[in-house]
Amino acid sequence: MNHTTVFELSGVSYSYQNRIVALRDVDLTIRAGEALVILGPNGSGKSTLLKILDGLYRPTSGRVLAFGRDITSAADDPELGYWLHQRVGLVFQEPDVQLFSPTVFDDVAFGPLQLGWPSERIRQAVLTTLNELGILHLSDRAPFELSGGEKKRVALATVLVMDPEVILLDEPTANLDPRSRVQLIELLTELHRRGRTLIIATHELDLVATLATRVVVFGEHEHRPIAEGPPELILTDRTLLLAANLIHEHLHRHGPIVHSHPHWHDAEHQHEHD
Amino acid sequence: MSRRGFVERTLLDLAEIIERTVYAEQLARRPGLLQRVDPRIKVVVLSFAILVAASLRSWPTQVALLGLLGALLLASRIPIVVLIQLLLGLPLFTLLVAAPALVLVPGPELVRLPFGASVTTTGVWSVLTLFLRVTTSIAAATALVLTTRWADLMRALRTFRVPLLFVLVFAMTYRYVFVLIELLQDLLLARRSRVLTPMPNVEQRRWLSSALGVLFQRSLRMSEQVYLAMVARGYRGEPRTLRNPTLAETDWLALSLGSAVIAALWLVDLARR
Numbered sequence: 001m002n003h004t005t006v007f008e009l010s011g012v013s014y015s016y017q018n019r020i021v022a023l024r025d026v027d028l029t030i031r032a033g034e035a036l037v038i039l040g041p042n043g044s045g046k047s048t049l050l051k052i053l054d055g056l057y058r059p060t061s062g063r064v065l066a067f068g069r070d071i072t073s074a075a076d077d078p079e080l081g082y083w084l085h086q087r088v089g090l091v092f093q094e095p096d097v098q099l100f101s102p103t104v105f106d107d108v109a110f111g112p113l114q115l116g117w118p119s120e121r122i123r124q125a126v127l128t129t130l131n132e133l134g135i136l137h138l139s140d141r142a143p144f145e146l147s148g149g150e151k152k153r154v155a156l157a158t159v160l161v162m163d164p165e166v167i168l169l170d171e172p173t174a175n176l177d178p179r180s181r182v183q184l185i186e187l188l189t190e191l192h193r194r195g196r197t198l199i200i201a202t203h204e205l206d207l208v209a210t211l212a213t214r215v216v217v218f219g220e221h222e223h224r225p226i227a228e229g230p231p232e233l234i235l236t237d238r239t240l241l242l243a244a245n246l247i248h249e250h251l252h253r254h255g256p257i258v259h260s261h262p263h264w265h266d267a268e269h270q271h272e273h274d
Numbered sequence: 275m276s277r278r279g280f281v282e283r284t285l286l287d288l289a290e291i292i293e294r295t296v297y298a299e300q301l302a303r304r305p306g307l308l309q310r311v312d313p314r315i316k317v318v319v320l321s322f323a324i325l326v327a328a329s330l331r332s333w334p335t336q337v338a339l340l341g342l343l344g345a346l347l348l349a350s351r352i353p354i355v356v357l358i359q360l361l362l363g364l365p366l367f368t369l370l371v372a373a374p375a376l377v378l379v380p381g382p383e384l385v386r387l388p389f390g391a392s393v394t395t396t397g398v399w400s401v402l403t404l405f406l407r408v409t410t411s412i413a414a415a416t417a418l419v420l421t422t423r424w425a426d427l428m429r430a431l432r433t434f435r436v437p438l439l440f441v442l443v444f445a446m447t448y449r450y451v452f453v454l455i456e457l458l459q460d461l462l463l464a465r466r467s468r469v470l471t472p473m474p475n476v477e478q479r480r481w482l483s484s485a486l487g488v489l490f491q492r493s494l495r496m497s498e499q500v501y502l503a504m505v506a507r508g509y510r511g512e513p514r515t516l517r518n519p520t521l522a523e524t525d526w527l528a529l530s531l532g533s534a535v536i537a538a539l540w541l542v543d544l545a546r547r
Contacts, residue, residue, distance in 0.1 A: 056502045078510045090506045096453050097499040102425030102445050109516055114508030119517055142299060142425065144292075144452040158507065 004032045005068075006166055006197055007053055012062030014048050022048035024223040026062070028216065032165070035188075035198045037208050039234070040218030041245040046201035047093060049218075050168045053199065054090040055081045086115060089159030093170040095151035099143040104135070104154050107143070111162040129161040133187065149180030156187070166197040173204060185210050203246060208235060220245045280478065285462050288455050295452075301420050306350030308421035312525040313430035314518070316422060319532035320414045326540045327410035333399075335543040336406040342535065343413040350421045360416050365409040372401045424448065429518055442513050446500070454493060461485050 007030040014023040023045040030036055040046050051057040052064060055074025064072050066084055074081040089111075092098045101107040105126055112122040130136040135153050138146065146154065152172065159167060172188065173181045188211055192198050200207060208215055208231045215234040219226040227240050234240065241247045302309060308316060323343065330336045347357055377387065381396025422430070428445045432438060465481065473481070 051502070054506055056506060081505060082508055082510055085506055085508045090503075092499065092503055092506075094499070097496060098503045100446050100449055100500050100503065102428055102449065103423075106425065106515075110504070110509075111507035113514040113516065114510070122516060140303075140423070140425075142423075143449060145296065145299065162507065 006030050006032050006034075006066065007199075008065040009052075010063050012049075012052060012059045012064060014045070014052060014057060014060050018060070021223055023052070023059075026224050028225060030197070030199060032197050033195060035192045035211050035213045036200070037212040037215045037231070038199065038201045038218060039203065039205070039208060039215055039244070039246060040201075041203050041220045044218040044220055044244075045223045046203075046218060047170050050090060050170050050199065050201050054088055054168055055084040056090070086162070087164055088166045088168065089162055089164035090168040091155050091159050091170065091172060093174060095148075095155040096143070098155040098158055099146075099151060102142060103139070104130070104141050104143070104146070104157075105139045107154060108157050108161050111158060115162065125161050129157045133157050133160070134183075149176050149183075152176060152180065152184060156184075160191075164196075166199065167191065169198065169200045171202055171204075172200060173202070173207060205235065205241070205246060217241075217244050217246075219243075282466075285459060285466075288459050288462075291455060292452065298420060299423060301352060301356075302423040302426075304351040306352070306421060308346055308350040308417055310524070311421075311528045312521055313422045313426040314433045315521070315525045315529045315532075316418050317427075317430050317434065319529060319536070320418045322533060323414040323536050324411045326536050327407055327414065330407070330410075330540070330543045331403065332543050332546045333402065333406065335539045335546070336403070336410060339536070339539050340406060340410045340413060342539075343410065343417055347413065347417055347420075350417070352416075352420050356420070357416070361409055361412060364412055365405055368408045369401065369405050372404050375400050375404075429515075432515070433518060438513050438515065442515070450493070450496065450500075453496070454489060457492060458485070458489060461488065 007028070009026050009028045012023055012026040012028075013021075015021045026045075026049065038046050038049060048057060052059055053066070055066075055071050058073060058075040062072075063070065067087065069080075069083075071080060071084050074084050099107050101110055108126045108129060109122050112125055117125070127136065127139075130139055133153050133156065135150065135157065138150060138154065143151065143154070156169075156172075169188070173184055176184065185207065188198060188200075192211070192213075198211070200211065202208075212231040215227075215229060215231050216225045217227040217234060217240060218224065226244065227234065227237070238247065323339065327336070327339055330339065344357070348354070376393045376397040377391045379394055379397035379400050381394035383392045384395045384398060385393040387393065419427075425445070428441055431441050462485075465485075
């Protein structure tokens with residue numbers, strides 16, 4: 001493991017109640033500064049993998065290294081977990097679980113409070129983060145007063161305020177309207193440009209096209225990576241995408257033409273016909 | 275108009291809960307008089323007002339305190355309709371409950387009733403005193419709740435030595451009640467969209483119990499996820515919150531003035547006995 005490696009997983013498996021397999025014998029290395037997209041359909045183990053990387057779940061078997069330190073037991077070791085959470089932030093798929101405080105300000109301040117920052121530094125950091133994300137006006141709002149897009153932004157703010165080196169994002173664009181989606185993708189691009197390592201679990205291919213520097217594809221039934229490579233290579237491998245249940249074939253219309261081919265909806269309907 | 279089934283009634287009730295809460299939060303954000311005062315001061319002064327209201331005996335001091343609170347509420351931009359709704363609900367019910375005292379409390383006869391009963395002057399005063407006490411207490415509680423945001427009220431509780439863990443659990447419970455209400459609304463709407471004819475009562479009860487099971491399961495799953503989200507941000511079992519900001523000069527002024535006026539009313543009342 002060299003100094004630019006952020007995570008190194010060897011033989012990692014995880015199953016729920018020792019019955020339902022989520023991950024099977026995963027080997028994976030993630031380097032600093034990457035924008036890695038973990039691509040896979042629902043139920044392929046992506047979310048579980050993120051929770052293992054964040055030290056929230058202990059793998060059933062295998063070993064996980066983060067920044068060169070063994071974090072396999074971080075879920076059972078509060079001090080090790082605390083060390084990890086100062087460097088790695090996780091944005092959950094469902095923002096409601098992340099917004100548990102009475103106001104947006106309190107939610108964003110929660111992480112820095114746990115890190116023991118002085119009050120004035122916390123207030124300053126919270127206001128700066130909210131301002132950078134364009135949600136300063138939501139500071140006093142209660143979570144139930146927010147729209148879906150606003151909740152996602154606030155959830156991201158709760159992690160960004162702690163200034164982690166690595167940000168894990170679970171389905172970040174799920175259930176967002178087109179404008180909120182574009183804004184979030186632009187924000188993530190900017191974070192990556194500033195040197196943050198991004199690890200994004202998704203089944204949406206347009207995120208790969210716009211954000212990824214590397215893609216790892218998880219198989220629907222394998223629960224482990226079945227392919228890995230640069231986005232250009234993965235996105236043009238239709239057999240792989242079809243096999244992994246990431247694209248599908250069905251009839252659709254382009255002006256006067258109705259035809260069928262494997263595609264994803266956010267990009268490939270835009271193509272031209274002679 | 276057809277009679278509403280329990281699904282429709284529940285849906286309306288749930289929508290009303292959310293609507294009222296959002297409205298209360300909006301009122302608490304209005305640029306009114308009490309909204310500018312620190313919640314800690316409001317808790318102290320208005321609690322004092324409730325205590326004094328419960329001990330006042332002469333009607334002029336009771337009316338004066340009620341008038342003072344009413345004026346404060348109006349200066350805080352609380353719509354008069356909301357005040358009338360709040361102040362007429364429980365106090366009117368109190369009148370109803372206390373009505374027998376009109377004839378049961380012995381004293382000089384005011385009005386003779388059939389069957390040998392009579393309304394006494396003492397009885398009337400007793401009922402009026404109770405009515406004024408309840409109304410004043412509700413006005414004070416309303417002044418606190420409608421001009422203070424829930425989050426600020428929670429924060430204010432900490433000043434009064436309420437354990438931090440209790441405050442946090444209370445705040446989180448309140449927060450997730452809304453998530454579960456939304457889920458329940460979805461369940462009810464999904465059911466309504468699939469039911470074409472009225473369901474027998476047995477079926478309705480069966481559905482309700484399974485819906486409650488879903489809610490319970492969902493809340494368990496959510497509590498686990500919320501805990502993980504807390505741990506992911508460095509939580510190690512020890513709750514922490516930001517310290518309350520220091521009180522401004524205007525807050526001290528509100529504390530002194532409010533307490534002095536209420537204490538003066540109390541003294542006047544004592545002197546009149």
